[in-house]
Amino acid sequence: MEASLGIIGAGAMAEALLAGVLSCGLLYPENVYVINRKNDERLKFLKETYGVNVTRQYSEVFSCCDNIIIAVKPKDMADLIGKIREFVSEKHIIISVAAGISTSFIESRLEKKIRVVRAMPNTSCQVKASATAIAQGAYSDEHSISVARELFSSVGKVVIVDEKALDAVTGLSGSGPAYVYLMLEALTEAGISAGLAKEISEQLAVQTVFGAAKMALESGEAPVHLRRKVTSPGGTTMAGIKTLQQMGFTASIVEAVRNAAERSRQLLMENCK
Numbered sequence: 001m002e003a004s005l006g007i008i009g010a011g012a013m014a015e016a017l018l019a020g021v022l023s024c025g026l027l028y029p030e031n032v033y034v035i036n037r038k039n040d041e042r043l044k045f046l047k048e049t050y051g052v053n054v055t056r057q058y059s060e061v062f063s064c065c066d067n068i069i070i071a072v073k074p075k076d077m078a079d080l081i082g083k084i085r086e087f088v089s090e091k092h093i094i095i096s097v098a099a100g101i102s103t104s105f106i107e108s109r110l111e112k113k114i115r116v117v118r119a120m121p122n123t124s125c126q127v128k129a130s131a132t133a134i135a136q137g138a139y140s141d142e143h144s145i146s147v148a149r150e151l152f153s154s155v156g157k158v159v160i161v162d163e164k165a166l167d168a169v170t171g172l173s174g175s176g177p178a179y180v181y182l183m184l185e186a187l188t189e190a191g192i193s194a195g196l197a198k199e200i201s202e203q204l205a206v207q208t209v210f211g212a213a214k215m216a217l218e219s220g221e222a223p224v225h226l227r228r229k230v231t232s233p234g235g236t237t238m239a240g241i242k243t244l245q246q247m248g249f250t251a252s253i254v255e256a257v258r259n260a261a262e263r264s265r266q267l268l269m270e271n272c273k
């Protein structure tokens with residue numbers, strides 16, 4: 001990527017993206033500018049750790065960078081847009097990761113026809129294994145989508161969706177890591193109650209979920225085929241799967257994603273009033 005990158009917000013998501021784009025050589029540290037609101041220690045840490053530029057001047061970020069990632073909390077978005085409005089111009093691409101903040105909310109408050117892209121990564125950004133969905137705003141173009149795709153590819157997989165699909169994305173991959181952690185807790189507990197030591201049970205549970213996901217990714221086979229292949233009639237896996245289905249495993253996951261997506265819709269309405 002030739003252009004410079006500005007990152008507004010210096011929290012967990014900002015650092016994950018920063019680490020991703022630098023480690024894959026997409027950008028040089030001297031071409032990255034990070035700005036936050038008041039935490040001096042945090043900026044000092046990012047400068048020392050990654051060698052990036054840090055500043056408290058929005059004017060510097062917008063004059064030095066064409067591509068800007070906004071990684072502040074949703075509640076801080078309206079205030080931030082008010083502060084950056086005067087510095088934003090048609091040359092900029094604004095990429096927001098703020099959950100539940102629509103592109104139209106940003107576009108209307110910028111009061112200009114600016115290319116805005118919305119991205120929904122997940123916490124696995126921190127280990128470069130995010131599942132990120134990207135949606136374009138009213139004025140974004142192929143270039144802005146390809147810039148966002150390139151940036152988020154440095155921290156995992158990227159899919160492009162219509163913005164209206166982002167609630168479903170939030171319910172599935174945004175909240176998904178927590179569902180899997182819950183499953184890991186349950187598997188660990190199950191192992192303990194079946195007689196395993198906690199540490200052994202946890203290691204086996206984590207590696208099993210990792211291995212199954214790796215298998216699904218690398219074999220390219222649909223999960224349903226992989227499951228059938230390892231489920232022999234009358235065998236041990238069949239006994240376990242039967243119990244899970246009798247107890248509503250699939251139905252509860254469908255309902256969990258549906259409810260999380262609904263909550264995302266509600267948050268959008270609350271945040272974008």
Ligand SMILES: NC(=O)c1ccc[n+]([C@@H]2O[C@H](COP(=O)([O-])OP(=O)(O)OC[C@H]3O[C@@H](n4cnc5c(N)ncnc54)[C@H](OP(=O)(O)O)[C@@H]3O)[C@@H](O)[C@H]2O)c1
Nearest residue numbers: 009010011012013036037038039071072073074098099123
């Ligand atoms: N964490 C995730 O895995 C994840 C996943 C998907 C989406 N997101 C989205 O990513 C965004 C950031 O989340 P986070 O977990 O990284 O939050 P965070 O750790 O709380 O960081 C927020 C950052 O925003 C800065 N900030 C707030 N107002 C600002 C302003 N007016 N100008 C400049 N900087 C400002 C804060 O600076 P100070 O500390 O100086 O106040 C802080 O550095 C959220 O909108 C969230 O919805 C996060």
